[in-house]
Amino acid sequence: MxxxxxxxxxxxxxxxxxxxxxxxxxxxxxxxxxxxRMVETEAYCIDxxxxxxxxxxxxQNVAVSLLDDHLRHCVTDAARLSPEEGSxxxxxxxxxxxxxxxx
Amino acid sequence: MxxxxxxxxxxxxxxxxxxxxxxxxxxxxxxxxxxxRMVETEAYCIDxxxxxxxxxxxxQNVAVSLLDDHLRHCVTDAARLSPEEGSxxxxxxxxxxxxxxxx
Amino acid sequence: MxxxxxxxxxxxxxxxxxxxxxxxxxxxxxxxxxxxRMVETEAYCIDxxxxxxxxxxxxQNVAVSLLDDHLRHCVTDAARLSPEEGSxxxxxxxxxxxxxxxx
Amino acid sequence: MxxxxxxxxxxxxxxxxxxxxxxxxxxxxxxxxxxxRMVETEAYCIDxxxxxxxxxxxxQNVAVSLLDDHLRHCVTDAARLSPEEGSxxxxxxxxxxxxxxxx
Numbered sequence: 001m002x003x004x005x006x007x008x009x010x011x012x013x014x015x016x017x018x019x020x021x022x023x024x025x026x027x028x029x030x031x032x033x034x035x036x037r038m039v040e041t042e043a044y045c046i047d048x049x050x051x052x053x054x055x056x057x058x059x060q061n062v063a064v065s066l067l068d069d070h071l072r073h074c075v076t077d078a079a080r081l082s083p084e085e086g087s088x089x090x091x092x093x094x095x096x097x098x099x100x101x102x103x
Numbered sequence: 104m105x106x107x108x109x110x111x112x113x114x115x116x117x118x119x120x121x122x123x124x125x126x127x128x129x130x131x132x133x134x135x136x137x138x139x140r141m142v143e144t145e146a147y148c149i150d151x152x153x154x155x156x157x158x159x160x161x162x163q164n165v166a167v168s169l170l171d172d173h174l175r176h177c178v179t180d181a182a183r184l185s186p187e188e189g190s191x192x193x194x195x196x197x198x199x200x201x202x203x204x205x206x
Numbered sequence: 207m208x209x210x211x212x213x214x215x216x217x218x219x220x221x222x223x224x225x226x227x228x229x230x231x232x233x234x235x236x237x238x239x240x241x242x243r244m245v246e247t248e249a250y251c252i253d254x255x256x257x258x259x260x261x262x263x264x265x266q267n268v269a270v271s272l273l274d275d276h277l278r279h280c281v282t283d284a285a286r287l288s289p290e291e292g293s294x295x296x297x298x299x300x301x302x303x304x305x306x307x308x309x
Numbered sequence: 310m311x312x313x314x315x316x317x318x319x320x321x322x323x324x325x326x327x328x329x330x331x332x333x334x335x336x337x338x339x340x341x342x343x344x345x346r347m348v349e350t351e352a353y354c355i356d357x358x359x360x361x362x363x364x365x366x367x368x369q370n371v372a373v374s375l376l377d378d379h380l381r382h383c384v385t386d387a388a389r390l391s392p393e394e395g396s397x398x399x400x401x402x403x404x405x406x407x408x409x410x411x412x
Binding site (some may be wrong): 018021022025026028029032033035036039040042045046048049050052053055056057059060062063066067069070092093096099100103 | 121124125128129131132135136138139142143145148149151152153155156158159160162163165166169170172173195196199202203206
């Protein structure tokens with residue numbers, strides 16, 4: 001985002017939750033370091049896999065939060081500006097959702 | 104790696120690949136830190152979501168590698184020891200797979 | 207299709223694609239019947255699993271199409287009517303997306 | 310499967326559960342027909358998406374059951390025959406699991 005704060009009337013999509021989201025991503029970073037230690041210390045495979053599932057779920061929850069804010073702010077903003085821009089924003093969001101559903 | 108070869112006859116399931124797996128998890132840790140920076144610098148939501156999909160896929164690939172080694176070594180070892188132990192190991196593996204499929 | 211255009215001002219979200227969607231769901235129904243035959247005739251497990259993956263992907267693609275139309279029509283319509291209604295519609299859509307990502 | 314029943318000592322992987330599995334697939338077929346009716350009668354998008362998630366979960370559960378039986382019978386049988394065949398069977402199973410995790 002290259003917008004200048006002084007000229008920006010609308011706050012970015014996830015502005016209010018930036019701090020909370022970064023904290024969730026820090027916990028996920030810690031979980032990934034935990035996975036490294038589990039592999040290095042030869043933890044039981046199944047326990048490592050259980051932890052991989054937990055990290056994947058935590059990442060998906062971050063994605064859902066981002067998407068909720070994105071649809072709420074960016075998309076409705078764009079819809080007010082022009083039909084073309086709104087249509088483009090929704091197409092973009094749908095592609096991102098499709099990637100999340102398939103990953 | 105605290106393993107003492109002289110006192111452990113069976114190598115752990117993912118022994119040969121430990122180094123490669125830890126490296127893959129370090130790259131994933133770096134990607135999660137990249138996600139934090141993207142959120143902090145207010146990167147475009149859709150770009151963050153695309154990166155979340157990439158991290159999820161990388162984690163799933165680590166899970167598939169771990170599972171492949173687990174099935175190859177632990178499970179076939181267990182199957183040789185006793186039918187009960189083999190059956191228990193497979194039940195455990197199936198539950199881990201189910202969690203991965205549903206996450 | 208029992209819709210009478212004269213008495214309904216807003217077209218449903220997926221109106222234009224109803225026929226195409228029903229055809230895709232009929233193909234999926236055929237694939238599920240194919241799975242029954244595979245199980246009944248004791249086809250090789252791995253071939254059945256490959257076909258289950260194909261049906262799951264086809265269903266996810268139908269979901270993405272429905273979601274795209276939903277976001278395009280229902281949500282933007284609702285956003286024009288009232289902020290509360292628009293907010294409720296987006297919350298509902300986010301929950302549906304979360305269920306699809308986690309399933 | 311090209312085996313002749315008279316010379317086959319081991320029952321196929323999912324033999325005992327064939328009837329139960331076919332019944333579960335019949336219920337899934339009915340759910341897919343229900344989806345067609347929902348689309349044809351212009352049911353609310355979100356309700357259709359909820360039903361798509363339910364069908365996807367039901368299919369994944371069928372896959373997990375098939376995989377459990379497959380690992381239990383085919384793989385352990387193959388492991389007894391030759392290391393190469395066992396290794397091939399496990400590679401094949403891992404690929405099927407990877408497809409399910411990514412779908």
